[in-house]
Amino acid sequence: MPLPRIARLSGAVAVLLAAVWLLLPTELGGSTTYVTTHGNSMEPDFRTGDLAILRPAATYGMGDVVAYDSAQLGTTVMHRIIDRDDHRFVTxxxxxxxIDPDEPTSDEILGELWFSIPQGGKALAAMRSPWVLAVVALAVTTLVSAGRRPRGRHSAGHAHRRPGLRLPRLHRRAASPAPRASGLSAPLRARARQLALGSAVAAVLAAGAGAATFVLPAAAASAGSVDVVQQGAYGYTATAAPSTTYPTGALGTGDPVYTRLVEDLTVSFEDVVTGADVAGTVRLDVAIEAPDGWTAPVTSGTAAPVQDGTATAAVLVDHVRAAQLLERHNAEVGAAGVSATLVLTPVVEMTATVDGAAATLDQPEPLRFSMDPTALRVAGETTALTPAVTTQLAVGGAAATSDLEIAGVTLPLGPVRLVAAAVLVLAVATAVVAGLLGRGRGGEADEFLVRHAARVLPVTSFAPGNTVIDVADAEALHRLAERLEVLVLHHAGPHADTFAVQDGDTTYRCVVPRVGEAHVAAARRSPAGGLLRRFA
Incomplete structure (x- = not known):
């Protein structure tokens, strides 16, 4: 092998190995991650169906677009790093x-964005379909088989079957003695016509299948969901005259509230929402509950709007009015109890939105104070001051496609439509190209060669039998060859094409002129027309 050829081959192998090393997915032992984007969280740079290719980096920093497996969402998330919390990243x-609820570490990050292909994810999903793979395999197989020159499958067999067929000087024509137009041979054009016909049938089937899918509904309910988390925090403050009980004259969250000493008790509730875009308000309502189940409203605070996912509501608690309501109730019913519960309930009127799907948020747990003649104390555990509530928001319902079941296999309707369109385009393109390649060059002889290429054997010379019979047309000669199970011999002269079938000592002949009978006569008189003279 010459040195330049070795160098080119080595370079090609090196480039191939480098491409494999760079693009091999993690599923096959490589380090490249392929992510098909969904939703609008990374717009305008990424839209649903784009393909992102990511590779691991030595370090990650602010502004990097990275992907990681989210434990909360149960899927791969590709977002931008906006901050760092110790050894974890905020995205x-x-x-x-x-902000994303997950905070992945460097080891949990799958990779940094290398490059992206718009709508490449949809194309990749379509190419993974067994339908597309089957069509591509069929097209490749057909093209490869069409590229093979058909062998004279009848030549040797029929020569043994019919001992009367004498071909002492028969051999394949290495080059036609007559000037021929450049292009594909007749056998290849015959295969091209077969491919064009098959592709046309495939195009009709793909068009029918694609039209049928549009009869089905395009959307169905989606089972996907996102957790929208509300993290609440209660707090309260009050003022009092400096005393042994309250040396500084102030008290804060967690302290007992001695109603005889305290004035202006204010309770607040901060609600921080993560996982969705939110809009709405939150307020605090105050009520009194007696041990016998009686309850009555005391006061209500002003509604506070949500800003950047956070709303803080506050209310001034009138504990004197609450005690008066309890006293009147006990007097009316004849109860002697003096204890009760002061209940502060957050009224959350918020709507969360994710990828176009919306839901109303659930209500957090209220804060309860046990109330006796002397003080208010937070009831329950200290965790009562920091309630958390999670609302599951179903997403993707409007964009999720229906499923199509074929032979027990369930396929999403969207990719099926895409595959049908791809098959249609591929089939039409193949039919057009194959039809152009299979076009005849004009003339009866060329059309006969293309139509019956499998039974025609080109020759430069052969020995005819003692009896020569002229046949009216080439098709009649072909029917005779089929009946006798022999090949049709073809000799291309300068002015005419001669087809012959030998049956023992009898030769059946059909001469097809290219221009006119005058050329045939001239061919008989020319030195190159020796074959015709022997047929005469």
Whole structure:
């Protein structure tokens, strides 16, 4: 092998190995991650169906677009790093107003964005379909088989079967003695016509299948969901005259509230929402509950709007009015109890939105104070001051496609439509190209060669039998060859094509002129027309 050829081959192998090393997915032992984007969290840079290719980096920093497996969402998330919390990264979608609940470490990050292909994810999903793979395999197989020159499968067998067939000087024609137009041979054009016909049938079937899918509904309910988390925090403050009980004249969250000493008790509730875009308000309502089940409203605070996912509501608690309501109730019913519960209930009127799907948020747990003649104390555990509530928001319902079941296999309707369109385009293109390649060059002889290429054997010379019979047309000669199970011999002269079938000592002949009978006569008189003279 010459040195330049070795160098080119070595370079090609090196480039191939480098491409494999760079693009081999993690599922096959490589280090490249392929992510098909969904939703609008990374708009405008990424839209649903884009393909992102990511590779691991030595370090990650602010502004890097990275992907990681989210434990809360149960899927792969690709967002941008906006901050760092010790050894963990804080991420957020470019189009989101909230921070991701997961904080992945460097080891948990799958890779940093290398490059992206718009709508490449949809194309990749379509190419993974067994329908597309089957069509591609069929097209490749057909093209490869069409590229093979058909062998004279009848030549040797029929020569043994019919001992009367004498071909002492028969051999394949290495080059036609007559000037021929450049292009594909007749056998290849015959295969091209077969491919064009098969592709046309495939195009009709793909068009029918694609039209049938549009009869089905395009959307169905989606089972996907996102957790929208509300993290609440209660707090209260009050003022009092400096005393042994309250040396500084102030008290804060967690302290007992001695009603005889305290004035202006204010309770607040901060609600921080993550996982979605939120809009709405929150307020605090105050009520009194007696041990016998009686309850009555005391006061209500002003509604506070949500800003950047956070709303803080506050209310001034009138504990004197609450005690008066309890006293009147006990007097009316004849009860002697003096204890009760003061209940502060957050009224959350918020709507969360994720990828176009919306839901109303659930209500957090209220804060309860046990109330006796002397003081108010927080009831329950200290965790009562920090209630958390999670609302599951179903997403993707409007964009999720229906499923199509074929032979027990369930396929999403969207990719099926895409595959049908791809098959249609591929089949039409193949039919057009194959039809152009299979076009005849004009003339009866060329059309006969293309139509019956499998039974025609080109020759430069052969020995005819003692009896020569002229046949009216080439098709009649072909029917005779089929009946006798022999090949049709073809000799291309300068002015005419001669087809012959030998049956023992009898030769059946059909001469097809290219221009006119005058050329045939001239061919008989020319030195190159020796074959015709022997047929005469």
């Amino acid at each position: 957020r979608g470019d189009n989101n107003s909230w």
